[in-house]
Each structure stands twice: as C-alpha cells, then as structure tokens.
Amino acid sequence: MEPIAEKKKAIFKSTLELVRENGFHGTPMSLVAKHAGVAAGTIYHYFESKEQLICELFDYAQQQAIAVVERENCAVIPFEECFFRLWMGLYTFYRDNTDLLKFFEQFVNSPYDTTRPPIEKDKFYSLLFQFFERGIREGELREVSPKILATHVHSSIISAAKLTGFGRLKLEQSDLEQLQLLLWDGIKRTA
Amino acid sequence: MEPIAEKKKAIFKSTLELVRENGFHGTPMSLVAKHAGVAAGTIYHYFESKEQLICELFDYAQQQAIAVVERENCAVIPFEECFFRLWMGLYTFYRDNTDLLKFFEQFVNSPYDTTRPPIEKDKFYSLLFQFFERGIREGELREVSPKILATHVHSSIISAAKLTGFGRLKLEQSDLEQLQLLLWDGIKRTA
DNA sequence: TACGCCCGAATGAACGTTCAATTGGGGTAA
DNA sequence: TTACCCCAATTGAACGTTCATTCGGGCGTA
Numbered sequence: 001m002e003p004i005a006e007k008k009k010a011i012f013k014s015t016l017e018l019v020r021e022n023g024f025h026g027t028p029m030s031l032v033a034k035h036a037g038v039a040a041g042t043i044y045h046y047f048e049s050k051e052q053l054i055c056e057l058f059d060y061a062q063q064q065a066i067a068v069v070e071r072e073n074c075a076v077i078p079f080e081e082c083f084f085r086l087w088m089g090l091y092t093f094y095r096d097n098t099d100l101l102k103f104f105e106q107f108v109n110s111p112y113d114t115t116r117p118p119i120e121k122d123k124f125y126s127l128l129f130q131f132f133e134r135g136i137r138e139g140e141l142r143e144v145s146p147k148i149l150a151t152h153v154h155s156s157i158i159s160a161a162k163l164t165g166f167g168r169l170k171l172e173q174s175d176l177e178q179l180q181l182l183l184w185d186g187i188k189r190t191a
Numbered sequence: 192m193e194p195i196a197e198k199k200k201a202i203f204k205s206t207l208e209l210v211r212e213n214g215f216h217g218t219p220m221s222l223v224a225k226h227a228g229v230a231a232g233t234i235y236h237y238f239e240s241k242e243q244l245i246c247e248l249f250d251y252a253q254q255q256a257i258a259v260v261e262r263e264n265c266a267v268i269p270f271e272e273c274f275f276r277l278w279m280g281l282y283t284f285y286r287d288n289t290d291l292l293k294f295f296e297q298f299v300n301s302p303y304d305t306t307r308p309p310i311e312k313d314k315f316y317s318l319l320f321q322f323f324e325r326g327i328r329e330g331e332l333r334e335v336s337p338k339i340l341a342t343h344v345h346s347s348i349i350s351a352a353k354l355t356g357f358g359r360l361k362l363e364q365s366d367l368e369q370l371q372l373l374l375w376d377g378i379k380r381t382a
Numbered sequence: 383t384a385c386g387c388c389c390g391a392a393t394g395a396a397c398g399t400t401c402a403a404t405t406g407g408g409g410t411a412a
Numbered sequence: 413t414t415a416c417c418c419c420a421a422t423t424g425a426a427c428g429t430t431c432a433t434t435c436g437g438g439c440g441t442a
Contacts, residue, residue, distance in 0.1 A: 007421090007422090022302055023302045024216055025215055025216035028398080029399080038423090039422060040398090041422065042422055042423075049399080050397095106300045106301065109296040109300060110297065111214045111217060142369075142373065145369075148366060151360075152370065155347055156347065158346070159342050159343065159345075159346035168309065175336060179339055179343065182333065182343070182378055184377075186374055186375075186377025187377075190376070219430075219431055221432085231390065231432085231433080232389060232390065232433085235433065241431095
C-alpha cells in the first residue's frame with residue numbers, strides 16, 4: 001500500500017468540502033476538478049466514476065475515524081477512563097471535521113450506502129463492539145448487547161458534534177461533561 | 192387550512208418512496224410524476240420547483256412527527272410513564288415509516304436544510320424542549336439543559352429506528368426495553 | 383364562452399464521461 | 413553524453429444523455 005498520490009488526496013479534499021456545501025447533487029465533477037486544481041479527465045485517471053470516487057472517499061474518511069478509536073481504545077487504561085477518552089476523542093474529531101461529518105451523514109443515508117458491508121463486517125463498528133464487549137467482560141457495563149451500546153453511544157456523540165459543529169447550539173465544557181456523564185450513568189453497571 | 196388535494200398527496204407519497212430508494216439525485220421529476228400517476232406539468236401546478244416540493248414535503252412529514260409527540264405528551268400522565276410512551280411512540284413511528292425516516296435524514300444533512308429555521312423556532316424540537324422542561328420542573332430529571340436532553344434522547348430513538356427499520360439489526364422487545372431503561376437511567380434525577 | 387385543472391412533448395442547460403493530443407521523466411543503446 | 417523512445421500522467425474540448433422546467437393545448441364544468 002503505497003502512499004496516496006497527491007492529486008488523489010487533493011481530489012478527496014475538494015470533494016469533501018464541496019459536498020459539505022452543496023451536497024452530492026450540486027457538486028459536479030467539473031467543480032471538483034477545478035477546486036482540486038486538476039483537469040476533469042484527471043479524476044477519471046484515478047477513479048472509475050463519480051460513484052467510485054464517493055465510495056472510496058467514504059472508506060478513506062472512515063479510516064480516519066477508525067484511527068481515532070484505535071488511538072483511544074487502550075487495554076491498559078481502566079475501562080471507565082477509556083470510555084470518557086473515546087467519547088471526547090470521537091466528539092472532537094467530528095466537531096473539528098465538519099465536512100467529513102456531513103459527508104458521512106449524507107453517505108449513510110444515501111443509496112450509495114447499500115454498497116456497504118453488513119454491520120458485522122464494518123470495521124469501525126466492529127471496533128466499537130469489541131470496546132463495549134470489554135466493558136461488559138470487565139463488569140463495568142450493564143449486560144446489554146454491545147451492538148446496542150455501541151450504536152447508542154455513537155449516535156449520541158454524532159448528534160452532539162452536529163449540534164456544535166454546525167453551529168445550531170453552543171455547548172460549554174460543562175455541558176459536554178454532563179452529556180458524557182448522563183451517557184455513562186445509563187450504560188454503567190448498576191451496583 | 193383546507194385538506195390537501197389528492198394529487199398533491201400522491202406527489203408527496205411518491206417522492207417519499209422514490210427518495211428512499213434513489214436519494215434526491217436519482218429521483219427525477221418525471222419519475223415522481225409517473226409514480227404519482229400525474230403528468231410532469233401537473234407537479235408544477237402545485238409546486239414552484241423541485242426544491243420547493245422537497246421543502247414542503249419536509250414540513251408535511253414533520254407535521255406527522257409532531258402529531259406523535261402531541262399525542263403522547265400528556266400532562267395528566269406521570270412524567271416517567273409519559274417518557275416511555277413518547278419513546279415508544281416515536282420509535283414505532285419512525286420504524287414503520289422508513290421512507291419518511293430516510294427522507295428526514297437525507298434532508299437534514301443536505302443543503303436544503305439551511306433553509307430551515309434555527310432550532311429554537313423549530314416546532315418539533317420546541318415541543319420536545321417543553322417536554323423535558325416539564326420533567327425537570329417536576330423534579331423527575333437531572334438539571335441538564337432541555338436542549339441537550341431532547342437531542343440526546345431523540346438521536347437515540349432515531350438510531351434505534353434506523354437499525355431495525357433498515358434491517359441492519361434485529362431488536363427484540365427486551366432489547367428495546369433495555370434501551371429505554373438505559374436512556375432513562377441516564378437522564379432521571381439521581382436520588 | 384370562460385375558467386381551472388391537467389396533460390406531455392419540447393426545450394435548453396447541466397452534467398458525467400470520453401478521448402485525442404500533449405507533456406515530461408526515466409530507461410537504453412550508441 | 414546524446415539521441416531516442418516509451419508510457420504514465422494530464423489536459424480540456426466535445427459528446428450524448430438526463431433532467432428540471434415550460435407551454436400550448438385539451439377536457440370538463442359553470
């Protein structure tokens with residue numbers, strides 16, 4: 001796996017920014033090309049089609065989210081602390097990468113998404129599942145399906161990031177802490 | 192406010208179904224027309240443009256979600272019970288109206304969404320805010336911003352409905368109860 | 383007749399994609 | 413070193429299609 005060509009990266013970046021502003025429709029290939037500083041034909045040197053470009057971009061972007069999970073998911077740190085770190089890690093990641101967040105949300109609700117593997121094969125979710133399995137195994141969490149825990153927690157993170165990232169609501173540090181706590185109190189093992 | 196013309200309703204319905212299957216792009220007006228059993232021109236008798244159609248459809252669909260909240264949000268029922276009813280009401284509503292759910296999710300992540308009023312003016316969210324304010328006032332909930340509570344709870348409902356509605360995961364009755372409980376335990380006032 | 387509703391072929395702009403032409407770096411033989 | 417070639421990378425004008433929208437007319441009712 002060689003490093004991604006500069007041009008390819010530029011195309012990814014432009015697509016991400018343009019899709020945030022204009023949606024999938026509303027971002028013609030010609031615009032992507034101009035924005036990336038390449039000719040229209042060049043895109044087709046790297047990608048078979050617009051659909052292919054978007055699907056590859058999704059993978060590329062998901063890798064970054066996966067990297068965040070892998071960074072925070074550390075087996076030698078106590079689970080509870082790990083949970084709060086993971087929450088904050090993903091939250092700030094999404095909040096500070098709104099173009100990526102918007103792209104994700106558009107993608108998973110679009111017809112492209114049907115090309116994605118089932119949730120069990122999805123690397124990102126698999127990682128989250130493992131994380132919550134650990135919490136259950138160590139007796140820190142309620143005995144609820146890890147899949148339920150994972151999607152519940154993740155959706156909460158996403159919605160908080162959207163709220164602040166898109167400027168619909170301002171959340172103070174204290175608000176974030178309350179939100180984290182409220183999540184944690186729900187999923188933690190009750191004595 | 193007179194009843195909506197039959198044709199108009201048919202156009203709404205077709206758009207909803209087609210957008211679920213094909214996304215905003217991928218549902219040309221000609222297809223909407225054919226599906227609704229009307230001519231292309233007829234759509235333009237009722238709607239100024241495709242954008243207008245989609246925005247009006249969003250309002251129309253949101254009305255239905257609002258109706259669910261109003262139905263379940265009953266001041267004479269104890270708050271806790273009301274919460275569980277509201278949860279279940281919205282959950283089943285979204286789960287059984289997947290076309291509407293998908294349309295919502297696509298809309299709020301699309302550029303159309305920028306035409307929507309700020310969250311304070313949004314009737315649906317205002318209702319939710321009121322609901323959670325009541326919970327706080329009555330001492331049933333933690334003293335957390337109602338906006339945070341509302342979006343947190345709503346995002347959890349949506350993600351559960353998506354999971355089951357789109358067949359990515361099967362949730363048993365017991366799973367749902369656990370999910371409800373886990374939410375409730377997070378937001379309820381701790382003694 | 384007049385009016386409102388509806389039709390659907392026609393229009394023209396926008397878009398994804400193609401391709402013939404150009405460039406330039408690197409390998410090779412003399 | 414020079415002359416030559418090769419081929420991947422790149423270009424952008426051109427193509428054919430698709431799509432939102434228009435509009436002239438038909439049909440039924442008052």
